[in-house]
Amino acid sequence: MTVSGPRGRLLTTRRNLLGMAGAAGSGLLLPNGARAAGTPAWRRPLAEADAVIAFGHTGPVTDGGWTMVHDRGVQAVRRAFPKLRTIYVESVPYSADATRIFRQFVAEGAQMVFSTSEYGDFIKDVSDRAPDVAFMECDGTNVTGNLGWYYVAHWYASYVIGIAAGLMTRTGKIGFLGAFPIPSVYASANATLLGAQSVNPAVTLQSITINAWFDPQAATQAATALADNGCDILCGIMDEPAYLRVALQRGLKAVMWNTGMLDFGPEAYISSVALDFNDFYVSQVRDLLAGTWQPQGRFLTLGHGVDRDGWGPTVPVEAARQADAMRTRLLAGYNPFRGPIHDNHGRLRVPAGVELSDLEIYHSDWAVAGVSGLE
Structure with a gap:
C-alpha cells in the first residue's frame, strides 16, 4: 500500500496488504451488515489533518490511461x-x-474510499459493514446509505469524434477494441458508430474484446487483426495506447480514450475521449470535510469531466468543423441518441421521437445496427 503524508511525501508500508486484510478491522466492520445507531461519521465535519482518503485502482498508475487519469x-x-x-x-x-x-x-482509518472502477459486491459488502465510512464506486450502480457511484457520460464525446471518423474513413470500416461486452463498452461503440453514421450512413464498426482493460500485447494483436480486415480507423475503450502504435505503423488513423495521446503518434491521431476527475475528487473530499457529503449517483458531463481532446494535425479542417458544430449543439442540450435506432439484429430498440436518457445509455447491453463482434 502506498500512502502520502501531509506534504505529499510518499511512504511505502512493508506489511503485506492482502495478508493483513483478512484479520484487520474486527473492531471497525459491523457484522452481518448491521448499521451503527446515530448519525454516521461522514455527516459530521472532519478536520483536514485527521482525514484519510483511500483509492483502489483497477490498474497501475503508470498505465498511460484510465488509472493514470484517476x-x-x-x-x-x-x-x-x-x-x-x-x-x-x-x-x-x-x-x-x-x-x-x-x-x-x-x-487503516479511511473516512472515504473510492474504487476507480466497478467492483460491485466486493465494495458493497464492505460499505454495508462500515456505515461510518463514505464509499464511491466509479462505473458502479448501487446507491445505499453510505455508497454512491460516479461515471463519465463519455458517449457524447465519442459521438463528436465519431463524426470526424465517419468523414475521414476511406474503407467505411471502423475497428473497435473493448475489454468486455459490458454497458460502458456498448455505449462507447454505439456512440462512435452513430456519430460516424450521422455523416456517412454506410460506415460499419467491427469490435474485438480482449478480456482485459490493460493488456498491451492482446490489444496489439486485436488491432492488427482489425487492420488486416480493412478497418482504416481504430478506436476503443482501453486503458493504454497500444492500438495507436499499430495505427501509426500501418498508416491508419486512431481515436483514443482516457487522455490526450497525440505524442504517441501524431500522424495517426484523430483525437481522444479525454477524462478529468480532478474537480470531482476535490469536491467530494471537500464535502466530506464539511460534513455535507451525500451518497448518490452522478455523471461527469461534456465539458465538465469529459470532452474531446484537441484534433490531430492530419484531421481535415472540414471534418473538425462539422464535429465541433455538433459539440456546440450538445453543450446546448441537444440529445443525438434519438429514435428510430435498431440493434444489430434488426430489432427496433428506440422508436421514432424517443430519446435515450443518460441512465439508459449507461445501462445499455445491446449494439446498434452496423456493429459486429459485440454480443
Whole structure:
C-alpha cells in the first residue's frame, strides 16, 4: 500500500496488504451488515489533518490511461488538502482480494474510499459493514446509505469524434477494441458508430474484446487483426495506447480514450475521449470535510469531466468543423441518441421521437445496427 503524508511525501508500508486484510478491522466492520445507531461519521465535519482518503485502482498508475487519469485526481486532492493523508492500491483484482483491500482501507482509518472502477459486491459488502465510512464506486450502480457511484457520460464525446471518423474513413470500416461486452463498452461503440453514421450512413464498426482493460500485447494483436480486415480507423475503450502504435505503423488513423495521446503518434491521431476527475475528487473530499457529503449517483458531463481532446494535425479542417458544430449543439442540450435506432439484429430498440436518457445509455447491453463482434 502506498500512502502520502501531509506534504505529499510518499511512504511505502512493508506489511503485506492482502495478508493483513483478512484479520484487520474486527473492531471497525459491523457484522452481518448491521448499521451503527446515530448519525454516521461522514455527516459530521472532519478536520483536514485527521482525514484519510483511500483509492483502489483497477490498474497501475503508470498505465498511460484510465488509472493514470484517476491518479491525477489523487494528486489534485493532495494539492487542495495538503494536511490530509491518502492511501492507494494499484491493480486491485476482481476477486475476494478486492474485498480484503477495501476492508483494509477501513482498518487503516479511511473516512472515504473510492474504487476507480466497478467492483460491485466486493465494495458493497464492505460499505454495508462500515456505515461510518463514505464509499464511491466509479462505473458502479448501487446507491445505499453510505455508497454512491460516479461515471463519465463519455458517449457524447465519442459521438463528436465519431463524426470526424465517419468523414475521414476511406474503407467505411471502423475497428473497435473493448475489454468486455459490458454497458460502458456498448455505449462507447454505439456512440462512435452513430456519430460516424450521422455523416456517412454506410460506415460499419467491427469490435474485438480482449478480456482485459490493460493488456498491451492482446490489444496489439486485436488491432492488427482489425487492420488486416480493412478497418482504416481504430478506436476503443482501453486503458493504454497500444492500438495507436499499430495505427501509426500501418498508416491508419486512431481515436483514443482516457487522455490526450497525440505524442504517441501524431500522424495517426484523430483525437481522444479525454477524462478529468480532478474537480470531482476535490469536491467530494471537500464535502466530506464539511460534513455535507451525500451518497448518490452522478455523471461527469461534456465539458465538465469529459470532452474531446484537441484534433490531430492530419484531421481535415472540414471534418473538425462539422464535429465541433455538433459539440456546440450538445453543450446546448441537444440529445443525438434519438429514435428510430435498431440493434444489430434488426430489432427496433428506440422508436421514432424517443430519446435515450443518460441512465439508459449507461445501462445499455445491446449494439446498434452496423456493429459486429459485440454480443
